[in-house]
Amino acid sequence: MNQTNAAPPAGPPEDAEPGLIDTVPGEDAAAAESRHDEDDRLKPEYVSAVREAVEQGDRDRARELVSPLHPADIADLIELTPAEERADIIAALGDLVGAEVLSELNEYVRDDLIEALEPQQVADLASELDTDDAVAIIEDMEEADQQAVLDAMEPEDRAAIESALAYPEESAGRLMQRDLIAVPPHMNVGQVIDYLRDGQRLTTDFWEIFVVDEAHHPIGTCQLSWVLTCPRSIPIADVMKREQTLIPVDMDQEEVALRFQKYALISAAVVDAEGRLVGMITVDDILHIVQEEAGEDILRLSGAGDGDINEPILESYKGRVRWLLSNLVTALVASTIIGIFEGTIEKMVALATLMPIVAGVGGNAGSQTMAVTVRALATNQITASNRWRTVLREIRVALLNGSTVACVLGIGVAIVFGNIVLGGVIAAAMMANIVTAGLAGASIPLIFDRFDADPAVASSIFVTMVTDSMGFLAFLGLATAAGLTG
């Protein structure tokens, strides 16, 4: 049997974890409805009931309430409980809070809880999990604590985790499981099925079988449905598909997620630098990453750091204040530009009243273009082939937006202030600023991307600086040039 890095196959699933639970067997639908709202979130009354039982020391009642829950829901329950009550609730629930719940928990909440555990307890929990989930629990610990946990583990589990930790953070090597089924091409379907039935267990779910050559290079892949629908006598080499997506072990998780999405993968083989099969990534771990990575852009564009509501307050503060201070600097640039025109403003204070409109609406136009560009970059929709076409497209949209907003604003100002020149000046400035915003909003993220910097991280500071400065400069400059205050 040619099977490296492959644990024995799984047996029958009597001990499989419940996958989920709309109603628990033997329980009526009403009981389930008393827990979840229509969006599948735990109802506040239910959370309160559990908290109350724990507070009153009624452990049995708490366990009775919580026992029908899926591990993901128990994790939600813990997250929805105020931080200071979490230790009590976990103590009351006992073995209901197992390794699976831990791996579903928000990482900040989990790190908090893990700090309170002994290394041996963490080691025991981690060894119940797939390698990738165990790594996720251990990777954020302080190095000394991490070492203590590793020391407390069985040598085999420990080796698997240590080798995963040797790969860079957020790489395929951290995401992959080592348990997989790999067979040589000369087996036939019947032999593969017999091998799978052999009574040993693969600790993880699997969706495809990898076919490898003698050097453990993947040469094909076989969905389980193909194995099931083929006669026993057919060689696996005739069933397998030769083309498959191979994930290099050092590939960044964002890139891995994009491949899963592009090629509609359920699982994929991970290969080392020599092209040998070293692990498998499954789509259930990818869903979290797609969600995270797609959601990250919004947080980065606004400088909200990790942006997790469970993040310790001091960390949120550190992440966000840096951004606000950077924005303070760019605001000073805009302020300096206004300062140049103090004389003009002194003569016509109405300009001070109107100038934030030009800067503000321009800033909004810049945000729109920037959001579109950052998303398109994140989903690999923009390459060198259509980069300038995209900028041109945004400028054309900006010309249309600018004309409309400039007309409305110009006419309005001319009427309210009874001053046609002022109306013309603000319309021209608005037009100029929206077009500038379109150009900056599209090209600044592209420039960051071109130099391999994350376009979401710093673009908005620069775009805001451009639209603020341009807004004040165009409006006050044109007002001065038009002799409005002369």
Added chain:
Amino acid sequence: MNQTNAAPPAGPPEDAEPGLIDTVPGEDAAAAESRHDEDDRLKPEYVSAVREAVEQGDRDRARELVSPLHPADIADLIELTPAEERADIIAALGDLVGAEVLSELNEYVRDDLIEALEPQQVADLASELDTDDAVAIIEDMEEADQQAVLDAMEPEDRAAIESALAYPEESAGRLMQRDLIAVPPHMNVGQVIDYLRDGQRLTTDFWEIFVVDEAHHPIGTCQLSWVLTCPRSIPIADVMKREQTLIPVDMDQEEVALRFQKYALISAAVVDAEGRLVGMITVDDILHIVQEEAGEDILRLSGAGDGDINEPILESYKGRVRWLLSNLVTALVASTIIGIFEGTIEKMVALATLMPIVAGVGGNAGSQTMAVTVRALATNQITASNRWRTVLREIRVALLNGSTVACVLGIGVAIVFGNIVLGGVIAAAMMANIVTAGLAGASIPLIFDRFDADPAVASSIFVTMVTDSMGFLAFLGLATAAGLTG
């Protein structure tokens, strides 16, 4: 055989579509590398080479270049080609642009191409696809065109698509496939395998087998790996897991995606109002939705509409200008507040120079809090149980941010302007505005959510209005009250 809504099972996969292609068999790695960059995007030189071949009428060369590509990559190639060349390239590629490519295409690009096709051509393409992909192609057509396509289809395909179209847009009913394997509980593993091997074909990939009772209510589910690892004699009722996530057919796709993620599903049964099994949703279709929904928030928060770079310019204009005009109205509110203090500004023009700083940095702080809150709401992290705790948390972060920024700004202004009172006034105003921003940024999305409105759609207009108005009011008001200009 108790099997409704279930097509015959799949046969061996000789005709399965290639799942992907790092290298095509018989081709060296260098050839693949000449097409894709390290991020798996098509290289601009490759795209240019294809465009050139098409332009020169060298159809064979174009086909030779494109034939090793996966359908998803052919779709990318078409998207990366300027709109005016797309018809030519598709004509040149002929049958390489099949139904699968069409279903991978960006919807705007696809709708453009489909308009140029005859109803019979669209019908032929759609009938090659799974129901969910066929529906995606047809659902956006004008009603008359849609009817023409449906009329041109085989009755069976037509019925499947019509019944999918009867469900609301973006609901589970539109996403599901009707082809699935459903078996009665009295079969044993061997009978199930024999049934699957029966030589008929299921046109779609499948990952689990549903067990249904006589009324077609799902009573359990069975992963293929369990079937494969169990002895033939075991009844399927002993292999299946009774707990399973059932997706109501009218559930919104965002909610479906959250369930897949929460419970790490690969596929799930879809049931009608009577609880009967009517279809199956697989995770490969969910990945796109997670990506879309998570990415949508950033576009909605900035009012960028659909925010697709392939959207027709006029549609982008319509979507965005509405937002800019709304922002114009809120900017007028801020402008009116400044107007109240014209007398103060007249006496001390420096105030006009400084006031955008207070409003701008406050706006940034508001965006941060809003982004965090909108993401937490979208991922079901906030419920009534922790709503106010979250607002309180954001206010605490705001107090820290506010103190820091206010100190830096206040001291700076006091020194530069040699005016301690002015420094104190701007520091107090900055502090007040950042705390207001924290309160508004957290509570406005929560209020929208509370009333079942999408918190991403309108929050930022209101938050900006609050931070702008508060910024100007606090700064100019305090300056007046402090007698700075008196």
